[in-house]
Amino acid sequence: MTRGDTVWARLYYRNATGEELRFVLTLMGPGGRTVELHCAPAAHDEPDTCETPRVPSSGPPGSAAAIAEFVGAGPVEEAPLLLRAGSERAPDSRG
Secondary structure (H helix, E strand, C coil): CEECCEECCEEEECCCCCCCCEEEEEEECHHHCEEEEEECCCCCCCCEEEECCCEECCCCCCCCEEEEEEECCCCCCCCCEEEEEECCCCCCCCC
16 A cells, blocks of 8 residues: 555455464565564454555555465464465556
C-alpha cells in the first residue's frame, strides 16, 4: 500500500482452522531493502489484519512488493508452509 512517499504491507486474514498458525509478512523495496513482521493470528473465525510499519518509499511508485507466508505449528525449521501469497508490482507506465 502507498500513500504519498510512504509504503507498507497489509494482510487481511481469518483463521477458521481452530489451530495455531503463524505468518510472516514481508515488504520488499528496491535495493534489497525489506521489512519483516511475524504475526500469530488468533484461532477464531473473526476477520483481522496485520500490517508492517509504514516506511519511506525508496523508489518509484510500484517498486515495492509484499509476500505473506503462513506456516503451521511446531519449530520454525520444521513447520509446514501452508500458503504463500504475494502482491504484483504495478504495471510499468511506459506500456
